[in-house]
Amino acid sequence: MSVFGAGYAAAYDALYDEKDYESECDLVERAFAEYGEGGLRTILDLGCGTGNHAFPLARRGYDVVGVDRSEAMLERARAKGGDVELLLGDVREIRLGREFDAVLILFAVLGYQLANDDVVAALATARAHLRAGGLVLFDVWYGPAVLHERPGQRVRTVEQGDRRLVRTSQGRLDLRRQLCTVDFRVQQFEGDRLVEEADERHEMRYFFPLELELLLATAGLSLVRLGAFPDFEREPGEGTWNVLGVGTTA
Numbered sequence: 001m002s003v004f005g006a007g008y009a010a011a012y013d014a015l016y017d018e019k020d021y022e023s024e025c026d027l028v029e030r031a032f033a034e035y036g037e038g039g040l041r042t043i044l045d046l047g048c049g050t051g052n053h054a055f056p057l058a059r060r061g062y063d064v065v066g067v068d069r070s071e072a073m074l075e076r077a078r079a080k081g082g083d084v085e086l087l088l089g090d091v092r093e094i095r096l097g098r099e100f101d102a103v104l105i106l107f108a109v110l111g112y113q114l115a116n117d118d119v120v121a122a123l124a125t126a127r128a129h130l131r132a133g134g135l136v137l138f139d140v141w142y143g144p145a146v147l148h149e150r151p152g153q154r155v156r157t158v159e160q161g162d163r164r165l166v167r168t169s170q171g172r173l174d175l176r177r178q179l180c181t182v183d184f185r186v187q188q189f190e191g192d193r194l195v196e197e198a199d200e201r202h203e204m205r206y207f208f209p210l211e212l213e214l215l216l217a218t219a220g221l222s223l224v225r226l227g228a229f230p231d232f233e234r235e236p237g238e239g240t241w242n243v244l245g246v247g248t249t250a
Contacts, residue, residue, distance in 0.1 A: 003112075004049075007198025009072035011186045013050055014158050014165050020230075021052045024106070027232055027244070028057065028137060032102065035224055035246050037133035040101035044129050046091040046122070047109030051077035054084045067094055092121035099131040105138035108242075111204040114179060116215070119205070123219035127249065136221060136247040139229045141206040143178065148238040151180050164189040180204045212245060221247040 004012075032040045041062055045054045048066030050073050058064045065085045068074050074086050087094070091109065103126040113119040126136045151171025158165040166189065171182045181203050188196040207215075213223045228234040229244035236243045 003200055003202055004070035004073050005198065005200065006072045007196065008184065008186055008200050009050070009070060009076055011165055011167070011188070011198070012073065012076065013052070014160060015156060015167055015186075016052070017158065019052070022056055024230060025053060025056045025060070027230060028053070028104065029060070031137055031225075031232070031244075031246050032135065035248065036102070036135050038101075040135065042100040042102070044096075044100040044103045044126075046103060046105045046125065047107070047112070048077065048084075048086065049073050049107065051080060051082065051084060051086070053104060053106055054086075055080060055082045058082055058084045065096070065100070067091060091125055092118055094125060095128060098129070099134070100129050101131060101134050103129055103134070103136045105136065108139060108141060108204060110138045111140050111206065112202070114177070114203055114205050119215050120218050123216055123221060123247075126247075127220045130249055132249055134249055137244065138247075139242055139244045140212070141180070141204060142236050142240050142243045143206045143208040143211075144238050145236070145241045146173070146180060146206040149241065151182065162190060163195075178205055178207070180206060216245075216247050217250065220250050222250045223247050 043062050043064045045064055045066040048054045048068050054064045054066040067087045067089045069090050071088055077086050113122045153170045156167045166187045168185045169182050171180050173180055184200045186198045187194055209226055216223045223245055225246040226243055228236045228240045229242040232244055
């Protein structure tokens with residue numbers, strides 16, 4: 001079963017139309033100002049998807065390069081236009097031969113790296129593209145909250161004119177591997193008639209603070225801040241499913 005295939009990619013932006021990407025870009029800029037050294041103007045967006053962080057940041061004057069492993073997602077991004085270089089590649093392996101002021105690994109992209117070697121490889125990619133004093137920003141699922149709240153079944157419905165988009169998700173935990181497996185079914189209806197359907201299975205890793213420190217250190221990075229996301233000033237707790245990490249070159 002593919003991940004972010006054509007069917008899911010086609011519905012992706014509609015499913016996340018309520019996600020406040022502009023506010024998240026505001027937070028990125030606040031982190032740049034607080035933790036960055038010198039002016040940060042160049043950004044590598046690893047796992048850029050359909051470009052919902054890359055394009056707003058480019059409009060704010062940053063030079064942004066986006067990388068994603070899903071051609072279907074990149075096709076959606078390219079259709080939006082905008083001044084962002086978009087490249088197909090695996091975040092664990094790609095090497096562009098240039099450095100950036102900052103690397104973003106947002107919207108749980110790091111959680112799709114399931115094994116320790118995968119996580120370290122993705123972080124090593126970030127390190128390989130960072131100038132001295134550069135920043136890496138990433139958000140992940142926070143282990144204490146995942147274990148406290150537990151995944152369940154969720155249904156999201158989006159009205160699109162005469163069409164209705166329904167995504168059903170069901171999650172379950174693998175405690176040994178620190179994974180949450182989520183089965184998605186995305187259905188499009190015209191009235192009561194089903195016109196399109198796609199199924200995907202996403203495995204997502206969740207993380208704990210000391211583990212993140214060790215994984216970043218293995219890749220030559222230092223964790224300087226781990227805060228609730230999007231309420232970054234707040235310390236994460238059992239009710240904080242998402243956290244944002246800021247790292248820098250060690």
